[in-house]
Amino acid sequence: METQKSAKKITRRDFLRAAGIAGVGVVAAGCAQQAPAPAAPTAAPATAAPAAATAVPAVVSTKPGLAAGMIGGPTGFEGAERYQYGPDSPAGRAIEALKQLPADKKPEKLIVMHPEGAVGHWSVAFPEGAPTPAQIFEEETGIKLDIVGVSENDQFTKIIQDTTTKAGQWDVYSFWGNNRGTLAESGAFFVLDDFVAQHRPEWDKAYAGGQTTVESYAKYNGKYVCVSFDGDYQSWNFRRDLFEDATEQKNFKAKYGWDLQWPETFEQLDQISEFFMRPDQNLLGCTDIRNSIWGLTNWIQRYASAANPFQGYFDPKTGKPLINSPAGIRATQEYSDTMAFKSKDAVSWGWPEQYANFTAGGAAVTCAFPNMPKFLDNAGNADSKVVGKIRTGLAPGRIVDGKLIRRTLWWPNITLAVSTQTKYPEASYLWMQWANSPSMFTFMVGNPAGYYDPFQNSDFKDPVVVASYHDYHVPTMIASIEHSVPPLNLNGASEYETALDTNVQAVIAGKKTAEQAMADCEAEWEKITDRIGREKQVAAIAAQMAAFSTVVDEPKIKS
């Protein structure tokens, strides 16, 4: 009997059974680790919510190089006083509050996730003789800063990992602003309402566009959850040398009956694009992009300007999509039709191809990030054939009820938020308030070592920023902010974007009509909303309405 038992071989079935039992055991053990899961943005603890705003501290500056009445900021170079701050300023209040934090709330070091391409704002001293912002912060608060560069495309994944595993690797997260709703609903962001009330960042005074910009940049579902460190508003660039050429002007007027100038409406833009479409001369009419996802920036501009004061994405009362409408169909049809004025490869052109083409003087008009004149209309750029030949303009729009509606948007925008996993939420927030203050942000945004773009009123008055971005471009940047709408940054934004993108791309590819595409997209959006939860989405959509610009203009061009 014993011999028989010993001789029995392990069969495949035995092995699979044993392995299966063990596997189920491991999974069960994993499931047993039940950590609490925040289902929504975490509110600041009661202890962090004071009843009243902080009183202005009586502070005497001891730092050499500071102007009279200033308590902090950069020193050591000509014009440094422009970036210094007094005690009753957003930066001053933040620094003083940080100094007064009790030991258990004051970290030795703050670990900040940051897009790789923008780390230079923190690590490279500019101008010569200036300290880096990280040095200033450490000098004034004793807190070290670890600005960790993360690949732009990895930010979202790293935040999800940190939140779901509760690793607490970061005090501050960085992300593309489009993902705000999704990340806020995942419980990644600390709600900042109490800190904002206590420390008064005064963003409404600081940001161009005032409170609408604050709503667009910092809030989700009516709560403060993040802070913008970028002004990624899509703005339009055109070739001044072509637009001001007497022969071109004469020929254009003869053909279209109105003077060649920066257009007010998309119909006018499309005529200009058609006029300059000369592939035989290596000149494209208009190269606003049409590639997957990123191209939506240009679809949204055509769509959002279709109603007075704006055409929203969803009905704020029911959450029903508004895209399957004359506005959506028209935007989609135009988006496809205007492929005629672009490279044949436009659907596979991203920013690098578009910037390179405009650098080589390959297009009459394009739409890009605000930094295009900074990089291309730059005597230091030996490759650029458009130095001194660029001018910029506000997005074209549509005439609705006799009013000119022009809408652009920010996309994707470097945005920072305090992690729910940090042990130091208040210190993290205060660092953000300090860094985002008019004095410090303007000091940083002029630094060419990173790609922050200006968006604060102080940025547009700063000689370094204006010299870098060009004085002709400043009014365009301000107007773009004032005429903007937010992107689809609700929970599930990426799903909504993918559905919209796939359908408009299908129209470009000739696989669907604009009507069919919008009907299909509407159905897909409804499915997404129902799966995520309509009630929640409707609340977020209603709250987002305050982020849409209501600025309307009078049309001037008679075409």
Place this chain on the structure above:
Amino acid sequence: MAASTPITTKATPGSANRRLRWIDMNNTRTFATTLTLPAQLVLLLIMIFPLLAVVYISMTSWSPTQGGDWTQAYKFWDWGRNYVEVFTDPFFWQALGRTFLIVGIAVPLEFLLGLGLAFLFLEDFRGKRIFYALMLIPMMIVPAVAGYMFWMMFQSNGPINAVISAIIGQPFTLAWLSSEAPATVAVIIAEVWQWTPLMFLIMASGLVGLPEDQMRAATMLGASGWQKFRYLMLPMLKPIIIIALVIRGMEAVKIFDSIFLMTAGGPARATESLSIYMYKVAFQQVRWSFAAAAAMTVLVIMTIIASYALRPLQAPQREAQAAMRQAAETGAAGSD
């Protein structure tokens, strides 16, 4: 409360033996289990556990953006509604069909080209070593780099159109990556270019390994080149060909890098393969439980296909086993 009874630690004769009985090395089963345990544990960790985790997640509607980690996915248990959604999602089936189309064209092309090239390299010629090394270069290029390379080549003003223009004598400016059919063709060309060398390598080793005496005998008996190929080489190469096609086919189903770089699955969804579809669902839309259900569905489909594809290899084994059984039975009957 009464004092607790002290635990008796006194050993009784034979207790050590009893304790160690479960690792009795004289027992074949125990011995085998002990030896294979580390391997089993590794297998459990790297194969079974992830698989079970995927099955578990696929049965819920959990997503990391809902807060909480995957261990709490049971809170979103929905009895596999994701599977219903996968089966009714036209985009999933379109991606599957598109992937099979790409694989169905690319892999046979790679095989034919690889076999043809292997024949060319059977004979010695000047510079054979250099050409041999050159042949393998595409396979050694990182797929993402190859994808970017082909993205550039297939631009409307790129080298492919330039060559075609030169051949036909007039400007040819097809936007390959902007239209459905040309984009699919471009993706297939990139795939064939990169992976034909692998087929070449496998076929070349197969051909070199064929028994020379049989080939010589066939030559002496007056067999033509085609006859030698059709009746001698091909049957002998059959197991290698099947393995090469199955391995390459299974690899090709995972096609991602080149498509991602060349078209990102576009225009619209024209080149969206299964991997691109899964990537979008999992990482762009963050629908992990749905992606898990889609992954499991693909796994089942691929397992069924692979088991059918490998049948020709198992047939000779089955025939041999049947013959042995028959011989044994015949022998036994004879001895009776």
